[in-house]
Amino acid sequence: MKLNLGCGYNKLEGYVNVDGDPNCQPDVLADLEDSLPFEDNSVDEIVLNHVLEHLGQTTKVYFHVWKEMYRVLKDGALVLITVPHHNHDNFHHDATHVRKVTPLGIDMFNQQRNTQTIESGGQESTLGLQIGVDVAVLDVGYDLTPWFHEHVQGKPREFAELEMNKYNNTCFQVHIKARAFKPARSQR
Numbered sequence: 001m002k003l004n005l006g007c008g009y010n011k012l013e014g015y016v017n018v019d020g021d022p023n024c025q026p027d028v029l030a031d032l033e034d035s036l037p038f039e040d041n042s043v044d045e046i047v048l049n050h051v052l053e054h055l056g057q058t059t060k061v062y063f064h065v066w067k068e069m070y071r072v073l074k075d076g077a078l079v080l081i082t083v084p085h086h087n088h089d090n091f092h093h094d095a096t097h098v099r100k101v102t103p104l105g106i107d108m109f110n111q112q113r114n115t116q117t118i119e120s121g122g123q124e125s126t127l128g129l130q131i132g133v134d135v136a137v138l139d140v141g142y143d144l145t146p147w148f149h150e151h152v153q154g155k156p157r158e159f160a161e162l163e164m165n166k167y168n169n170t171c172f173q174v175h176i177k178a179r180a181f182k183p184a185r186s187q188r
Contacts, residue, residue, distance in 0.1 A: 001016060001038070001042055001043050001044060002014060002015045002016065002043070002044055002045040002046075002047070003015060003016050003018055003038070003043055003045070003046045003047065003072075004016070004017045004018065004047045004049070005018050005019075005032055005046055005047065005048050005051055005069075006018070006019055006020075006032055006048060006049070006050075006051030006054070006055075007019045007024065007026055007049075008021065008024050009024045010049065011026075011027075012047065015045075015047065016028055018030050018032070018036075019032075020032060032051070032055055032065060033055055033056065033061050033064065033065060035068060036068045036069070036071070036072050038072040039072070040071055040072065041072070041073070041074050041075070041182065042072055042074070043072045043073050043074060043077055044074055044077050044078070045077055045078045045079075045080065046069055046072075046073065046077070046078070046079045046080070047080045048079070048080070048081045048082070049080075049082045050082060050083065050084065050173075052065075052081055052083055052099075052101045053083050053084065053091070053097045053098070053099060053100070053101050054096050054097060054098060055098070055099075056098065056099060057098040057099070062099065063127075063131050066109060066131065066133050066135070067131055067132065067133060070132075070133040070134070070135065070180060070182075073180040073182065074180070074182065075180065075181065075182040075183075076179060076180065076181075077179070077180045078177065078178070078179055078180075079135060079176075079177075079178040079179070079180065080175075080176075080177055080178075081101065081106065081175070081176040081177075081178065082173055082174070082175050082176075083101040083173060083174055083176070084097070084172070084173050084174075085142070085164065085170070085171035085172060085173060085174050086100035086101075086102060087164060087165065087167070087168045087169070087170065087171070088168065088169050088170075088171060088172055088173075089168070089169055090172065090173075101174075101176075102174070103137050103140045103174065103176050106135065106137050106176055106178055107136065107137040107178075108124065108125050108126070108127040108128065109127050109128040109131075109133045109134065109135040109136075110128055110134065110135065110136035110137065111128040111129055111133075111134040111181070112134075112136065113128070113136070114126035114127070114128045114129045115129070134180065134181040134182070135178050135179065135180050135181070136178060136179055136181065137176055137177070137178045138177045138178060138179055139176075139177040140174065140175065140176055140177075141174070141175040141177075142160070142164070142171045142173075142174055142175075143171060143172045143173045143174075143175075144160075144170060144171050144172070145169060145170055145171065145172065148160075148163070148164075148167075148169075148170035148171065151163070151170075
């Protein structure tokens with residue numbers, strides 16, 4: 001089973017389209033900040049297309065969203081996230097955006113990364129270990145504005161990422177591909 005969470009009017013074929021707004025006529029009507037109406041370990045893939053930045057105005061609710069997604073995901077399941085870049089006007093102008101979502105912020109649910117942080121004496125939050133979720137970022141893609149694409153063309157990815165965090169309106173949106181590990185690697 002594959003879920004398109006927060007589908008709105010953008011339904012995907014081959015997915016169970018889930019939304020809390022009855023006007024968009026989803027396959028399943030559900031509040032994504034509540035319990036998901038799916039069995040444990042039943043989902044192969046979750047798509048969140050311009051959704052995660054709208055969820056979890058409080059940290060407690062945001063963590064609940066992640067715990068629920070993790071609960072329904074199978075071992076090895078993919079989580080495909082697309083969000084507006086936090087330094088683009090599209091992020092700032094939408095009053096329904098309640099949080100920045102970044103690749104590093106998602107990878108803080110990666111228990112292997114958490115363990116390395118602890119072992120090295122690092123200061124990064126170990127969210128995966130704290131809330132019992134193990135989701136690791138596999139790949140990140142950026143949709144760059146034309147002027148910025150020209151500015152960073154031929155330069156290392158790290159340079160582009162630093163510049164994106166320095167300047168506004170360089171990147172429209174970010175694509176994050178992550179994988180769930182179950183049982184959590186700390187329990188293996």
